């Protein structure tokens with residue numbers, strides 16, 4: 006395979022080729038996602054929700070993110086690996102932000118980091134970029150700020166927040182970020198932003214006018230049947246299929262159907 010780099014993504018945008026991105030948090034899943042041809046694998050701090058069962062992304066630690074990321078990196082041959090910087094690892098001061106990013110790069114082998122916010126995190130982004138670490142931005146609904154927003158509803162519906170989003174996107178481009186995730190904002194706005202910058206805009210709940218799409222893998226595989234926002238397309242109903250399969254296993258064990266003569270030594 007030819008490895009995907011941050012440069013490949015810029016080229017994809019320039020050529021009008023859409024970028025595919027999915028999350029993964031462990032070796033076995035990442036192996037499948039990479040083999041299926043996904044361009045970018047995000048080791049998202051959504052691991053806090055889907056892997057650890059927390060209500061928000063806030064509790065996950067840097068050590069835990071590094072554990073997930075190193076498992077993913079061991080599985081991949083082609084995809085670009087982006088690792089989320091967890092809440093608390095980059096907000097307090099730029100030096101700590103750089104130390105956190107360096108730990109992610111050294112200890113996990115990931116290829117880049119992602120962090121939430123625009124002008125607020127300018128100094129941190131600058132330092133990380135200066136150390137040669139590629140940075141992906143994240144604007145719109147930024148789940149690490151959920152207690153400020155109060156809800157997970159669509160962001161930037163009002164003029165003021167829409168203008169700030171546009172400004173922040175241009176700002177992140179100027180700083181040198183290689184791409185930006187834009188989460189849950191009106192499709193018109195996301196499209197306008199994508200047309201205003203030369204770096205790729207990867208959307209989630211941001212419509213089809215952007216340069217690529219990202220989803221949480223557990224959501225798109227239907228492993229979680231309690232979460233069904235409008236933006237989510239389910240490609241499988243794995244929750245149903247897995248409960249059925251596991252139910253058959255239980256029945257087979259209880260009835261002594263499993264193991265049979267060929268399934269033993």
Ligand code: KIV
Pocket residue numbers: 028047048049050051052089186188209219220221
């Ligand atoms: O953590 C995550 O999964 C993310 C995506 C939803 C963009 O940040």
Ligand code: NA
Pocket residue numbers: 049050051062089
């Ligand atoms: Na995230």
